Amino acid sequence: xxxxxxxxxxxxxxxxxxxxxxxxxxxxxxxxxxxxxxxxxxxxxxxxxxxxxxxxxxxxxxxxxxxxxxxxxxxxxxxxxxxxxxxxxxxxxxxxxxxxxxxxxxxxxxxxxxxxxxxxxxxxxxxxxxxxxxxxxxxxxxxxxxxxxxxxxxxxxxxxx
Amino acid sequence: xxxxxxxxxxxxxxxxxxxxxxxxxxxxxxxxxxxxxxxxxxxxxxxxxxxxxxxxxxxxxxxxxxxxxxxxxxxxxxxxxxxxxxxxxxxxxxxxxxxxxxxxxxxxxxxxxxxxxxxxxxxxxxxxxxxxxxxxxxxxxxxxxxxxxxxxxxxxxxxxxxxxxxxxxxxxxxxxxxxxxxxxxxxxxxxxxxxxxxxxxxxxxxxxxxxxxxxxxxxxxxxxxxxxxxxxxxxxxxxxxxxxxxxxxxxxxxxxxxxxxxxxxxxxxxxxxxxxxxxxxxxxxxxxxxxxxxxxxxxxxxxxxxxxxxxxxxxxxxxxxxxxxxxxxxxxxxxxxxxxxxxxxxxxxxxxxxxxxxxxxxxxxxxxxxxxxxxxxxxxxxxxxxxx
Numbered sequence: 001x002x003x004x005x006x007x008x009x010x011x012x013x014x015x016x017x018x019x020x021x022x023x024x025x026x027x028x029x030x031x032x033x034x035x036x037x038x039x040x041x042x043x044x045x046x047x048x049x050x051x052x053x054x055x056x057x058x059x060x061x062x063x064x065x066x067x068x069x070x071x072x073x074x075x076x077x078x079x080x081x082x083x084x085x086x087x088x089x090x091x092x093x094x095x096x097x098x099x100x101x102x103x104x105x106x107x108x109x110x111x112x113x114x115x116x117x118x119x120x121x122x123x124x125x126x127x128x129x130x131x132x133x134x135x136x137x138x139x140x141x142x143x144x145x146x147x148x149x150x151x152x153x154x155x156x157x158x159x160x161x
Numbered sequence: 162x163x164x165x166x167x168x169x170x171x172x173x174x175x176x177x178x179x180x181x182x183x184x185x186x187x188x189x190x191x192x193x194x195x196x197x198x199x200x201x202x203x204x205x206x207x208x209x210x211x212x213x214x215x216x217x218x219x220x221x222x223x224x225x226x227x228x229x230x231x232x233x234x235x236x237x238x239x240x241x242x243x244x245x246x247x248x249x250x251x252x253x254x255x256x257x258x259x260x261x262x263x264x265x266x267x268x269x270x271x272x273x274x275x276x277x278x279x280x281x282x283x284x285x286x287x288x289x290x291x292x293x294x295x296x297x298x299x300x301x302x303x304x305x306x307x308x309x310x311x312x313x314x315x316x317x318x319x320x321x322x323x324x325x326x327x328x329x330x331x332x333x334x335x336x337x338x339x340x341x342x343x344x345x346x347x348x349x350x351x352x353x354x355x356x357x358x359x360x361x362x363x364x365x366x367x368x369x370x371x372x373x374x375x376x377x378x379x380x381x382x383x384x385x386x387x388x389x390x391x392x393x394x395x396x397x398x399x400x401x402x403x404x405x406x407x408x409x410x411x412x413x414x415x416x417x418x419x420x421x422x423x424x425x426x427x428x429x430x431x432x433x434x435x436x437x438x439x440x441x442x443x444x445x446x447x448x449x450x451x452x453x454x455x456x457x458x459x460x461x462x463x464x465x466x467x468x469x470x471x472x473x474x475x476x477x478x479x480x481x482x483x484x485x486x487x488x489x490x491x492x493x494x495x496x497x498x499x500x501x502x503x504x505x506x507x508x509x510x511x512x513x514x515x516x517x518x519x520x521x522x523x524x525x526x527x528x529x530x531x532x533x534x535x536x537x538x539x540x541x542x543x544x545x546x547x548x549x
Contacts, residue, residue, distance in 0.1 A: 084214075087207040089449065122208075127218060 006035055007044070012145075014048040051146045063092065063108050063137040064115045067101035068123065069130040078102060081128045090118050101133070112136070175291045179515030183499065187509045194538045196526040197509040199336060201401040201482070205438070206449035209400060212441035213434045221433055227425040228417075229257025229409070230436045236443040237409050245365070247381045247392065249411040256417050256424065257431050257439075261366050261395040261408035262288060263424070265330075268362050268391050268410065269296035271419035272328060280321050281330040282313045283517035284337055284485070286364070289330055290517075301326070304519040307487060310476055311340035315349030322353065328360050331380060334367040337516045337525035338485040339461075339478020341371065344378055351383045360416075362391045366408075367481040369399035369450055372458045375479060381411075388413055398481075399450050400442040405435040457482045460528045460535060467539040471546065482529040485513065489522035491549045499524060505548070506541035 005025055009016060018036075022029045039045040054061060068085070072078050078096050082103055086094035093106040105123070109115035119134055140148050165173070180197075187193055204210075228234060231251065238251040249255055258264040265288065273279070275297040281289045283302045290300040303321050305311040318329065329350070333342040342350075354361055361380055368377045381390040395408030410420060424430075461478065468475040468486050475486035488498050495512035502508050513520025528535060 084211065088211070089207065122211075125215075 004035070006032065007039070010036075010045070051144050053140075053148055055140075055148075061108055061110060062112055062115055063106060064119075065135045065137065066105040066107055066119060066123065067133040067135075068103040068105055069132075070102050071128045071130060072102075073128065081126065084126070085123065088118070088122065090115075090122075171294055171297065175294055178287050180287055180511055183509075183511060183515065186500075186503065190507070193503070193507045193509050194530070194534050194541070195509040196528070196530060196535075196538055197511050198527055198529070199483075200403045200529065201398065201453065202529045202531060203401040203453050205400065205402050205405070206442075206446060208449070209402065209438050209442045209446060213405075213438040216434055216437035221437060223433060225257075225430045225433050225436060227421055227430055228255065229431060230433070230440070233257060233436045233440050233443075234409075236440050237411070240443045241392070241394070241411055244368070244377075245379045245382055245392065247379065247387055247411070250414075253414045254411055254417055256410045256421055257436060258395075258408045258410060258424065259428055259431050260397065260406045261364055261393045263428065264393045264395075264408050264410040264420070265289070265292050265362070265364065266295070267420040267423050268393070268412075268416075269293060269298060269328070270423050271416065272360060273298040274327075276325065277327040278323060278325040279328045279330060280318060280326060282332070282335070284311070284335075284513060284520040284523070285332060285516055286336045287515060289332075298328075299325070302517065302519075304517075305335075305338070305340065307476060307485075307523075310479075311335060311338035311485065312342050312346055313350065315346060315353055318350055319353055322357050322359075326357065326359060328362060329354060330362045330364070332364040332366075334370060334478070334480025336367065336481055337483050337511070337513070337520070339481040339483045341375070341479035342378070342380075347378060347380050348383060351380055351386050354389060355385050358389075360389050360391065361386065362393065365392060365394040366398050368394065370454055370457060370482060371480045372454075372461060373479065377480075391416060396439050396442055399454075400446050401453060402435075402438065402442065405432075405438055407431055407435045407439050457529060460532060463532075464526065464528045464535060464539065468542075471539075471543040473542070473546065482527055484526050484528060485520075485523050486526065487522060488524050491546065493549070495521055495524060502542065502545050506545045508538050508541050508545075 006021060009021060009024060018029050018032045021032045070078060070081050073080060082094060082096060085091060085105055090107050090109055091105055092108050095104045096102060097104050107115050107118055109118060119132055123129060123132055142148060187195065234251040234255040234257065237255050238249050242248050258267065269292055273296045276299060278299045278301045279293045280301045280303055282305050293300040301321050303313065303317045305313055333340065363380050365379055371377045379392060380386055381392045391410055391412040393408065393410050396402040396405060410417065464484055465475050465477050473486045473488060475484050478484060491498060495514045499510055499512040502510065511525040513523030513525060
C-alpha cells in the first residue's frame, strides 16, 4: 500500500494549515480534519516537533549513541527490555538493529557526566543487558532530512531555456 | 439482623462522602469530560516506576522497619530540609506511612482524648472532619472566604479557640480552592498556637505545586513552631504517585513514637516497593516534577482566563491543580449546577458542598486533564451558562 499523500505532505511540513492541505490535495477541509484526527487517535501520527539546530539555539546538551547488547527473552524477544529502556526521559530514540549489537539507544543529557551516569546506573545494571558502547555525538550534519548547514544561495537565472 | 444497631455510633454518624455520591452518577458514562478527579493526569515518571520494578527484580519484597527504610527516611530528611527549611533526625523524627491519609489518622488518634476540639479550615479535603470524628475528637470549622482568596485569617482562628482546643489542621495549597497562606497570616496563626499551646498538623501534599515563582512556606519553618508541628507530606501529587500510597510524617520524637505505636499494629509498614520508588523520586525526581508543575501552571492560567472571560468569577489560585469558581450569580445550588452541567453538556465538576457547607455556591474544577479536553470543557461550560 502506498503512503497517503496527505501523510507525505505532513511529513515534510507539519505546519500546513488544514485549509492549505485541503487545497493542495483537492480534498475538503472536513476530510483533512477527519483523516488527521483518525491518525492521531490510532497512533499513526505520534506527534509534531520542530527540527531545531541546538547549537544555533545555544543549547549545551549532549547526545550519545549507545550500542547495547542484550539477551533476548523467551516469549518476548527484545521488546520488553527495549521498551523498558525506551521509556526513560533521557532516551530520545531506541532502535533494534541487525549486526554487531542489538539496540541503538540515543540518549540526551545536560552534560557528559549525566549521560555517563545514565549508562552506568540505569542501562548497565538491567538484567539482560550484556554490554554497552557509548559514542558521544560531536557534530550534526543532517537530521530528519534537514541539513544543518545551508548550501548557500545558488544563483538561478530568472528565465532559462 | 438489625445492622444499624451494630455499627458504632460515631461511625454511623459520619455522612457519606459527597464526592462518592456524585461519582456514582458519572460512572458508566464514557462520553463525560471529567474535571472531577483529584489526581495528576500524568503517569508516574518512568524512572520512578522503573526503580520499583528494579527493586522487585532484585527480590526486595520483605517488611521494612516500622518507621520505613532508613535510606528513605534519610532521603526524606534531606529533602524536607532543602524544601521546607526544617531539619528532622531521620532515625527518630520521620515516619513513613501509607499516604498522608494514614498519617492524618495516626496523628489524630495519637494526640486526641475524647471530646478534644480540632480546628480546621473549610472548604477542605473531604477526610478531615470524618478523621477527627473517628478519633473521638470534635471538629471545629473555620470558614475561609473568597474575598480573602480562601486563605485562613488569624482572627478567624482566634475566634474558634476554646479551652478544649488541642489541634489546628492546615492544608496550603488547599484542596479544593488552590489557596495559599501568606507569610503574614501564617505568622499570626503561629503566634496564636504558641499562646494557646496548640499542636499544628500541616498537610503539605500540594506544596511543590506553587505557581508564579512563589516559594512555599510551611508553618513548621516559623520560629518556635517546629516543636509543636506535625509536618505531613507525600508523593502522590508532586510526583504523580497516587497509587503508590506513600506519605510521611515529620515531628518531634515523642509524637512520632506515639504515631508509630498505632502504625506498627495497624499497618506494620508501608509497602517496600513504594518505598524504593520514593527514594528515586526524592533523589532524582525534581526535574520531572518541575516539568509537570509548569504544565499545570499553563493550564491554570488558561482555565482561570476562560472562566472569567465567560462571566464566571474565579480567583487565581496560587497552588494545587484546582480552581474554585463562584457560581452564585446563576441562582442554582452547587449540586443543581453540577448535575445540570453533567446532564446537558457531559462535563463533570464537583459541587463545592462536597468540601463542606461553606462550599455552597462554588464548583471544584480540576485542571489536571489534557489541554484539548480542557478546551472542550470550557466551551461546553460557556454554552451551558448561556442557557441559564
